[in-house]
Every structure is written in structure tokens, then in C-alpha cells.
Amino acid sequence: MTEILAGGAGAMLLALALDALIGWPDRLYRRIGHPVTWLGALIGWLETRLNRATWPAPTRRLAGLLAALAVIGAAVGCGAAIQAAAPGDVLGAVVSGVCAWPLIALRSMRTHVAAVARPLDRGELPAARAAVAMIVGRETARLDAHGVARAALESLAENTSDGVVAPVFWGVAFGLPGIAAYKAINTLDSMIGHRTPRHAAFGWASARIDDLANLAPARLTGLLFAAVSARPGAALACMARDARRHRSPNAGWPEAAMAGALGVRLSGPRVYADRLAPEPWLNGDARDAGAADLARGLALYGRAMAMLAGLVALCALI
Numbered sequence: 001m002t003e004i005l006a007g008g009a010g011a012m013l014l015a016l017a018l019d020a021l022i023g024w025p026d027r028l029y030r031r032i033g034h035p036v037t038w039l040g041a042l043i044g045w046l047e048t049r050l051n052r053a054t055w056p057a058p059t060r061r062l063a064g065l066l067a068a069l070a071v072i073g074a075a076v077g078c079g080a081a082i083q084a085a086a087p088g089d090v091l092g093a094v095v096s097g098v099c100a101w102p103l104i105a106l107r108s109m110r111t112h113v114a115a116v117a118r119p120l121d122r123g124e125l126p127a128a129r130a131a132v133a134m135i136v137g138r139e140t141a142r143l144d145a146h147g148v149a150r151a152a153l154e155s156l157a158e159n160t161s162d163g164v165v166a167p168v169f170w171g172v173a174f175g176l177p178g179i180a181a182y183k184a185i186n187t188l189d190s191m192i193g194h195r196t197p198r199h200a201a202f203g204w205a206s207a208r209i210d211d212l213a214n215l216a217p218a219r220l221t222g223l224l225f226a227a228v229s230a231r232p233g234a235a236l237a238c239m240a241r242d243a244r245r246h247r248s249p250n251a252g253w254p255e256a257a258m259a260g261a262l263g264v265r266l267s268g269p270r271v272y273a274d275r276l277a278p279e280p281w282l283n284g285d286a287r288d289a290g291a292a293d294l295a296r297g298l299a300l301y302g303r304a305m306a307m308l309a310g311l312v313a314l315c316a317l318i
Contacts, residue, residue: 008096008171008172008174008175008178008315009172009312009313009315009316010089010090010093010097010316011092011093011094011096011097011100011175011176012097012100012104012168012171012179013097013309013312013313013316014093014094014097014098014100014101015097015098015100015103015104015168015171015179016104016106016168016305016308016309016312017309018097019101019102019104019105019106019107020106020107022107023107023108023111024101024102024108034102035103035180035183036102036187039071039075039183039184039187039188040187040191042071042074043067043071043187043188043192044191046067046070046071047192047202050063050064050066050067051063051064051192051202057200057201058201060201061201061202061204061205063202064192064201064202064203064204064205064206067188067202067206068185068188068206068209071184071187072181072184072188074184075177075180075181075183075184076180076181076184079099079175079176079177079178079179079180079181080176080177082095082096082099082176083095083096083175083176096175096176099176100167100176100179103179103182104163104164104167104168104179105159105163105164106163106164108163109156109159109160109163109301110298110302112131112134112135112155113135113152113156113294113297113298113301114298115134116128116132116135116148116152116294117152117291117294117295117298119131120145120148120152120291120294121292121295123145125144125148128145128148129141129143129148132148132151132152132155135152136151136152136154136155138151138270138277139270145290145291146288146289146290149289149290149291149293149294150265150266150268150288150289152294152297153258153259153262153264153289153293153294153297154255154258154266154267156258156297157221157225157251157254157255157257157258157266158248158251158255160221160225160254160301160304160305161214161217161218161220161221161251161253161254162186162214164305165218165220165221165224165308166186166213166214166217166218167179167182167183167186169182169216169217169220170182170217172312172315182213185209185210186210186213188203188206188209188210189206189209189210191203192206193206193207194207211248211249211250214250215249215250217250218250218253218254219250221253221254221257221304222235222239222243222253222254222256223257224304224307224308225257225258225261225300225304226257226260227304227307228300228303228304228307229257229260229261229300230261231261231262231263232261234260234261234263235256235257235258235260235261236260237260238256238257238259238260238282238283239256239257239260241256242256242259242280242282242283242284243255243257243282245267245280246279246280246282247277252267255267255282256282256283258300259282259283259286260283261300262289262293262296262297262300263283263286263287264283264286264287264288264289264293265281265282265283265284265285265286265287265288265289266281266282266283266289267279267280267281268280268281268282268284
């Protein structure tokens with residue numbers, strides 16, 4: 001078990017370093033795509049064949065469970081085969097780290113949020129709205145500057161967990177098969193884990209598996225934000241008080257920690273298409289977020305990711 005942990009941690013440390021330095025280059029994406037697009041193609045193929053509108057809900061739930069297990073199994077199998085083909089602790093960690101590199105969104109997360117922060121800081125609201133529309137699912141055309149900053153901070157907090165901490169967590173625990181399994185689970189949830197008429201039954205299993213896979217990483221992300229904050233007590237108190245009020249069993253933890261750390265309110269009512277979602281506030285008595293808070297949130301993100309890398313390095317040394 002110690003060898004597995006050390007190998008997984010070493011591989012994840014390399015993957016974090018590669019992603020922080022170069023991300024996933026556009027030239028490489030144009031040539032071979034990305035593992036998420038490969039997973040998405042498999043999920044789409046299964047969904048078109050197994051999600052029949054004429055089938056009753058129980059049958060569609062079973063079909064969705066089988067589809068989810070097939071995708072996760074394929075990801076685990078590929079990861080295990082690659083890891084087994086590279087014998088030796090050092091070589092195995094290097095190969096696993098290179099293969100895990102595109103499964104971590106450390107650099108792209110910062111890039112997308114910074115693309116919102118720059119025009120917002122200059123007062124260019126239409127450009128900021130267009131940028132934030134790339135990372136959130138809500139209606140952005142009528143957001144004011146506070147709404148744009150709030151949406152971007154919420155996305156930064158939640159996706160720090162989903163895009164960085166969770167894959168690294170499962171990669172440290174189980175090596176390349178672990179991070180591959182998590183990425184499959186997360187992609188399944190993003191594609192079919194919705195409460196729409198088409199996916200409510202078929203995607204039910206994918207959504208529940210994703211909830212389970214993110215239980216520990218979401219709370220760890222909140223603790224990381226609190227630990228590197230100038231207001232750790234406020235961040236922890238906000239998490240303890242408000243995290244469970246969020247509609248998601250997991251997203252509320254990093255979002256509440258971010259809200260408490262920055263002294264702003266997050267979540268709250270928002271518009272999806274033509275529907276108003278009356279979500280409760282996190283840190284509801286605080287002020288609205290602004291452009292300066294988005295810059296502070298990015299700085300908090302950077303410090304939290306440095307601490308995560310330090311923890312992974314410590315695991316690799318055990």
C-alpha cells in the first residue's frame with residue numbers, strides 16, 4: 001500500500017508540475033484531442049443507444065448504470081494497462097504522471113477565470129459577461145459587475161475541487177487508474193447527470209456516483225482555501241454554517257470557504273434560461289463581490305494549489 005501511495009503521489013506531483021507549466025497545448029489538442037473528449041465520445045455513443053425515450057424509468061436507470069460502469073471500467077482498464085506496462089517505481093511514476101497531466105485542470109482553471117477578471121477590472125462589462133458565460137451554465141446577459149464576479153468566484157471554487165483537487169486526490173490514492181476513474185465519473189456527470197426529462201432517469205446513477213466521488217475532495221478543497229486565507233476562522237465558520245445549504249452536497253464546501261475567506265456572499269438566486277433558481281446565500285450577511293475580489297480569489301486559488309502540491313510532495317516522500 002505504501003508503494004502504491006508513493007507511486008501515485010509522485011505521478012500526481014509530476015502531473016501538477018506539467019499542467020502548471022504548460023497546460024494542454026492547443027497544438028496538441030488539435031492533433032489528438034483530449035482525454036475528456038475521448039470519454040465524451042464514448043458516453044455520447046452509449047447514451048444514444050441505451051437511453052430510449054420509450055423505455056420506462058426503471059429500465060432507463062438500469063441502462064444508465066450499465067453505461068456509467070462501462071465508461072468507468074474502460075477508463076480504469078486503460079489506466080491500469082498503462083501503469084502496468086511501465087515497470088519500476090520511478091519509470092512507472094513518470095509514465096503515469098505524463099498520462100495524468102491532461103486530467104488536471106490547474107492552469108486552464110486560472111486562465112478561464114483570469115479572462116473574466118481582466119475585462120471586469122477595466123469596467124468592460126460585456127466582455128466580462130462573455131468570458132464568464134464560458135465557465136458557468138446560468139444566464140449571463142443581464143448580470144451586473146457584482147453578478148459576474150460572483151459567478152466567476154463560484155466557478156473557481158467549485159471547479160478547483162472538481163478539476164484539480166478531486167483528480168489529484170484519487171490519483172494519489174490509486175495511481176493512474178484512480179485519476180482516470182474520477183475523470184470518467186466527472187465527465188459522465190457533466191454530460192448526463194442532469195435533472196432534465198431526457199437524463200433524469202438515465203443519468204441518475206452517474207450523478208450519484210459523482211456525488212460520492214467528490215465527498216472527500218470537496219471538503220478538502222474548503223480546508224485548503226481556509227488554511228491559506230487571511231481569514232481562516234471566518235472561512236471555516238462559513239463552511240460549518242452554510243455549506244449544507246447549497247443545492248449540491250459537495251459544491252457548497254469550497255464555495256462557502258471561498259465566501260468566508262474573501263468576506264463576500266456567494267450562491268444566491270440566479271437565472272437558468274427562463275427559470276429563476278432561488279438558491280440560498282452562502283455568507284449571506286456579507287457584501288457583494290466585485291472585480292477586486294475576483295483578483296483576490298485567484299490569489300487564494302494560487303496559494304491553495306501550492307499547498308496541495310506540498311501535501312502531494314509530502315505523500316510522495318512517505
